Amino acid sequence: MDETEYLKNRLDKQINWYEDKSAINKRQYQASQFLLLILAALITLSPLFAKKSTYLLILVPIMGALIALITGVLRIYKYQENWTTYRTTAELLKYEKYMFMTKTKPYDGASAYNILVQRVEGLISNENTEWMQYMSKNESQEN
Numbered sequence: 001m002d003e004t005e006y007l008k009n010r011l012d013k014q015i016n017w018y019e020d021k022s023a024i025n026k027r028q029y030q031a032s033q034f035l036l037l038i039l040a041a042l043i044t045l046s047p048l049f050a051k052k053s054t055y056l057l058i059l060v061p062i063m064g065a066l067i068a069l070i071t072g073v074l075r076i077y078k079y080q081e082n083w084t085t086y087r088t089t090a091e092l093l094k095y096e097k098y099m100f101m102t103k104t105k106p107y108d109g110a111s112a113y114n115i116l117v118q119r120v121e122g123l124i125s126n127e128n129t130e131w132m133q134y135m136s137k138n139e140s141q142e143n
Helices: 003-049 056-077 079-101 112-141
Strands: none
Touching: 003 056, 003 079, 003 112, 056 079, 079 112
């Protein structure tokens, strides 16, 4: 695989994947947090309307249960952690690409392409290793 092919078919695709996953996790995290804020505010304000509506006797416990469910989903899927981890990896990959393209150290010598591949694959490998450790930790906690 030559430099152009590696940059296009490996590095750029990985950058795009990490950016996309980061954006998805960011949206999920922020939407969940916004919903938690709304539900908490509604529960706090519910006594103001308690005399006017018997529906609040049903709605307030439902809103409390929704808060518990959303909080649990946030802990299980780790949207905030994934957002920041994926964003960091995407930025590190872009940094390596730009340093390589501008022939900035350590990419200013004859072995620049080899160094790029080693560093990029190292970043991707570290991310995969962290994910595997997280998954095996969760599996051992379930058993």
